[in-house]
Amino acid sequence: DTGVSQNPRHKITKRGQNVTFRCDPISEHNRLYWYRQTLGQGPEFLTYFQNEAQLEKSRLLSDRFSAERPKGSFSTLEIQRTEQGDSAMYLCASSLDPAGEKLFFGSGTQLSVL
């Protein structure tokens, strides 16, 4: 499968715990995006990378959220001290310059914070 891969597919955690998600983009894609989606809403932009550089982070994003993309390959999204409001689908997408607007999404990681 050469699509965008996200792990795990589901994560259940208790409030206050830290969680980390992984995204493996399409191999030749140099851009990688993280979005969050709640029921009945469209994907909300969190952050994106061009290669290993994090180019933009949403101003709405709490300091508890951090993302990395070492060596410009896979990416991880960590949420520290999870809250119930963090419960959502976390989507990763990748794209290839110069068609950066054509995103290819993974199936997402569904986070439930109890």
Place this chain on the structure above:
Amino acid sequence: QKEVEQDPGPLSVPEGAIVSLNCTYSNSAFQYFMWYRQYSRKGPELLMYTYSSGNKEDGRFTAQVDKSSKYISLFIRDSQPSDSATYLCAMSRTSYDKVIFGPGTSLSVIP
């Protein structure tokens, strides 16, 4: 006011009907306009892509962009039950900028 607005539906139509989905936006700097389709428990997939104003047709799908009115549309002809999904409009200022999504319209095509 959100940057991108979309009627959430749900929209229910009989098989074979013509479907019209619409979005409005507030930022006149948007130049790239996309429609994504999302099936339940799946990530969105790119359906149509248009640069600036005008129409684009791909099979049963037609995308229209009217930048003067800040209004975009997606038309689906001869709708099929397999078209039942959530349709998300999306846009960006440049091909290097982040993509902003609308809230999505849920569509059901009834056999």
